[in-house]
Structure formats: C-alpha cells, structure tokens
Amino acid sequence: MGAGHGHKLHYHGHSPIHRLPAHVKLLALLGLMLTVVATPREWYPLFAGYLAALLVVIALSRVPPTYIAKRMVIEVPFVVFAVLMPFIATGPRTEVLGLTVSEPGMLAAWGLLAKGTLGVIASLTLAATTEPRDLLTGLEKLRFPNQLVQIMGFMMRYLDVVAEEMRRMRIARESRGFQARNVRHWPVLARSAGALFIRSYERGERVHLAMMSRGYTGTMPDTGRTKGHP
Amino acid sequence: MSSPVLDVQGLAYAYPDGHQALYGVDVHVHQGERVALLGPNGAGKTTLVLHLNGILTAGAGTVTVSGLPVTKQNVQEVRRRVGVVFQDPDDQLFMPSVRDDVAFGPANLGLKGQVLEDRVRDALDRVGMGDYIDRPPHHLSFGQRRRVAVATVLAMEPEILVLDEPSSNLDPASRRELADILRSLDVTVLMVTHDLPYALELCPRSVVLSDGVIVADGATYDILTDDALMAAHRLELPFGFDPRTVRLPSAG
Numbered sequence: 212m213g214a215g216h217g218h219k220l221h222y223h224g225h226s227p228i229h230r231l232p233a234h235v236k237l238l239a240l241l242g243l244m245l246t247v248v249a250t251p252r253e254w255y256p257l258f259a260g261y262l263a264a265l266l267v268v269i270a271l272s273r274v275p276p277t278y279i280a281k282r283m284v285i286e287v288p289f290v291v292f293a294v295l296m297p298f299i300a301t302g303p304r305t306e307v308l309g310l311t312v313s314e315p316g317m318l319a320a321w322g323l324l325a326k327g328t329l330g331v332i333a334s335l336t337l338a339a340t341t342e343p344r345d346l347l348t349g350l351e352k353l354r355f356p357n358q359l360v361q362i363m364g365f366m367m368r369y370l371d372v373v374a375e376e377m378r379r380m381r382i383a384r385e386s387r388g389f390q391a392r393n394v395r396h397w398p399v400l401a402r403s404a405g406a407l408f409i410r411s412y413e414r415g416e417r418v419h420l421a422m423m424s425r426g427y428t429g430t431m432p433d434t435g436r437t438k439g440h441p
Numbered sequence: 442m443s444s445p446v447l448d449v450q451g452l453a454y455a456y457p458d459g460h461q462a463l464y465g466v467d468v469h470v471h472q473g474e475r476v477a478l479l480g481p482n483g484a485g486k487t488t489l490v491l492h493l494n495g496i497l498t499a500g501a502g503t504v505t506v507s508g509l510p511v512t513k514q515n516v517q518e519v520r521r522r523v524g525v526v527f528q529d530p531d532d533q534l535f536m537p538s539v540r541d542d543v544a545f546g547p548a549n550l551g552l553k554g555q556v557l558e559d560r561v562r563d564a565l566d567r568v569g570m571g572d573y574i575d576r577p578p579h580h581l582s583f584g585q586r587r588r589v590a591v592a593t594v595l596a597m598e599p600e601i602l603v604l605d606e607p608s609s610n611l612d613p614a615s616r617r618e619l620a621d622i623l624r625s626l627d628v629t630v631l632m633v634t635h636d637l638p639y640a641l642e643l644c645p646r647s648v649v650l651s652d653g654v655i656v657a658d659g660a661t662y663d664i665l666t667d668d669a670l671m672a673a674h675r676l677e678l679p680f681g682f683d684p685r686t687v688r689l690p691s692a693g
Contacts, residue, residue: 368535420491
C-alpha cells in the first residue's frame with residue numbers, strides 16, 4: 212500500500228501557523244469566508260486587502276507559494292464557468308478586447324472568481340498547516356456533533372484504503388486492455404464504481420464486526436489522547 | 442485436565458439464507474494450549490470463529506468460555522475473554538493512531554488514564570511495536586499492521602486469542618516475526634489457518650474442520666502425516682514440504 216507520510220494536502224512544518232490550535236484556525240477560516248462572501252463585489256480594494264492578508268499568513272507558515280498554487284487546479288471548473296459568464300449573461304453590452312460581453316456578466320464573473328479564489332487559497336492554507344487528525348480534534352472542541360466527527364474520522368482513515376482499492380481496480384481493467392476513451396466506455400466505469408461501493412460497504416460491515424469484537428456498544432470510548440476530552 | 446478455556450459442543454448454524462455452515466461441531470481448548478483449526482476454504486472456519494465471541498448465535502449447541510456460556514446477556518464479558526484477530530488488519534485498525542486503536546478495546550471495558558496507557562504500552566511492547574505508538578495505522582507495513590492488530594486484542598487481556606489466517610499475505614520475514622511473537626505470548630491460542638507448515642511450527646495440536654464437522658483432532662504432526670485424511674479433506678502440503686523431515690523449533 213505504501214501511502215506517503217502525512218496527507219497529500221499537508222505540508223510538514225513547525226511555523227507559528229502550524230502550531231496554532233486547530234479550532235482557532237477553523238474559526239478564522241470560517242470568519243474570513245463569511246466576511247469575503249458578505250463583501251459587495253464592487254469594493255475592489257477590500258479584496259486586494261484580503262488577498263494580502265492571506266499572503267502574509269502563507270509567508271508566516273513558510274509553505275512555498277508554489278505548493279499552494281499547484282493545488283489550486285481544483286478551482287479550474289469554477290474558472291471555466293466564470294469565464295463563460297460574460298458571454299452568456301444578459302444585460303447591457305460592452306466592448307472588451309474587441310469582444311462584445313455582458314456588463315453584469317463581467318461583474319458576476321469577477322465576484323465568483325475573486326471570492327472563489329480567496330476561499331480556495333484560505334482552505335488550502337488551513338489544510339497545508341494542519342494535520343487532518345488535529346482538524347478533527349478542533350471540530351470536537353468547537354462542539355461539533357460527535358457522530359459527525361466519528362464519521363469524518365472513519366472517512367479519513369479509510370480514504371487511502373478505498374483509493375488504493377480503486378487504483379488496483381483501474382490497473383486490473385487496464386491490464387485487460389480497457390481504456391476509458393469515450394462516452395461508450397462509461398458504463399464500464401459505472402460498474403466499477405458500483406463494485407467499489409459494494410466492497411467499501413462490506414468493509415464497513417467487517418470493521419463493525421471487529422469493533423463489536425472489542426466490546427463496542429455504540430459510543431466511542433475515551434481512549435485518552437487524540438479523541439475525546441480536550 | 443482442568444475445565445477447558447473454550448468448550449464448543451454440538452454447535453450447528455445455518456445462515457439466514459438457509460445455507461447450513463456448521464453441523465454439530467465439538468472443539469475444546471485447554472489453558473495454555475496452542476491449537477490450529479485447519480480446513481479447506483468454505484469449511485466453515487470463519488463462521489465458527491464468529492460464534493466464539495457471540496457475533497453469531499448458535500442455532501443448536503453451546504459455546505462456553507471458561508465456564509461462561511456465550512449468550513446475549515454476557516456477550517460483553519465473553520468478548521473480553523475471547524480476543525479475535527481478523528484476517529485483514531485494515532478491518533481491525535480504524536482509529537487515527539496506533540495508540541487509539543490499541544486503547545479502543547480496553548477503553549470499552551471502562552479503563553481510563555494511566556491504567557489504560559500502561560495496558561496499551563504493554564500490549565504494543567509484547568508485539569514489538571512500542572516505537573510506533575503515535576503513528577497512524579495506515580502508514581505501517583502490512584506485517585506491522587498485523588502485529589498491531591494482535592496488540593489491540595492482547596490489550597483486553599483475553600483468556601484465549603483467536604487468530605483468523607494470521608500468516609496470510611505476510612512475506613516470509615514478517616511471517617517468522619509473527620511466529621516468534623505468538624510463541625513468546627503466554628496465552629491460549631486458537632489459530633484458524635490453511636497454512637499447514639505454520640500450524641506445524643506453532644501448534645502442537647490441530648483440529649480439522651471439513652464441511653461443517655470436526656473430522657480429526659490430534660497431534661498436528663500425526664494429522665499432517667495422515668495422507669488419507671489429508672486427501673479426503675482437501676488439505677494439501679505446499680510443494681517440497683514434508684513434515685517428516687522438518688526440525689521443529691523447541692516447543693514453547
């Protein structure tokens with residue numbers, strides 16, 4: 212299996228930002244996001260201010276900016292949508308670089324792009340400076356419902372296992388000459404996804420058996436350190 | 442002999458879909474014994490294991506653990522006494538760190554604080570994984586994960602350790618390391634396996650389960666050298682392995 216150390220989004224370090232308690236960072240992220248979303252999109256200088264603040268945090272955390280930049284590809288679908296907006300939106304038209312575009316569309320695209328990018332940078336910074344395990348502890352400290360924290364914990368634990376299973380299934384498919392080249396190949400992928408779902412479900416049952424075998428009765432016991440009491 | 446740690450009598454079980462897996466099984470394991478439960482795939486080995494700690498309830502017959510019958514009422518105490526190590530360590534290790542995983546069982550028994558911490562450390566030291574206490578389980582090698590899985594059960598101080606296919610998927614070095622660990626533990630062991638050399642190496646006594654009944658019970662050496670019995674129940678020695686020529690490690 213040989214998963215690398217740490218999570219793919221986590222950048223190991225010991226900066227002040229890394230050392231900050233997870234629940235403080237979570238609250239900061241939530242606060243920033245609410246502020247950004249609530250800011251009217253015409254207040255252009257404020258957005259520059261937000262970006263500057265984020266860049267300062269990243270500089271303090273000593274996470275290389277390219278590390279964050281590379282992971283921002285997740286935003287691409289939103290960027291595509293934002294770029295299309297000026298062309299498909301209605302309203303008064305204006306000329307930009309010889310193209311006729313919608314003015315409200317331009318504004319909407321700017322809003323989406325600016326707010327989205329700030330959100331992605333902020334979330335990536337949180338992920339880069341916080342171990343997933345600490346995030347869970349942070350959520351618990353913020354009195355997040357215990358069941359949800361448990362579910363997220365299991366998800367984190369088994370993400371690698373399921374991803375590895377998915378990789379093995381893909382290799383097995385390709386070893387028999389399958390390549391998903393066009394839409395007609397999608398049913399095969401759908402069946403693979405179904406098989407993966409059933410396997411994961413069965414693993415869930417086996418994990419539950421193993422838990423019951425060690426005396427689990429429905430509530431997570433307090434094991435002392437990473438979970439439970441603050 | 443003293444009363445057995447594990448006493449299975451006339452155990453029969455059919456799955457809800459009607460498929461009958463066990464037809465009256467009798468097995469007993471005494472204090473300090475290491476017994477192998479041998480049988481081909483589909484013989485009902487895993488079904489039997491799930492009865493030993495009350496996950497499945499017998500259709501007929503009884504399972505008794507140190508005098509305590511396995512019933513709905515005392516299932517919690519039974520699960521403390523019978524420690525099951527499942528085949529896939531990924532099923533058994535589900536917590537964010539090795540420490541939490543090993544603590545899970547004893548914490549369910551109500552242990553807390555320093556007592557719990559001592560239990561966890563002791564169990565990990567017994568399988569030689571003490572240095573990995575703060576690591577996430579999914580970053581360990583397969584062999585290490587299997588050893589931690591054994592520790593998760595040892596931490597509950599069971600009276601009998603039940604291992605489902607302990608040697609499966611292990612490379613020869615990890616396999617030998619696990620054998621050394623199992624030999625060093627001072628607990629009663631029931632080892633479910635079709636790895637016959639491993640059974641011979643670790644368990645002086647073997648029980649053969651085939652088609653839901655016990656067809657043989659005796660010294661492992663005698664069973665592995667009984668060619669007619671072996672052939673009748675799809676038990677085959679790996680190529681080149683002859684129990685008659687093997688020098689066994691001094692019995693532990």
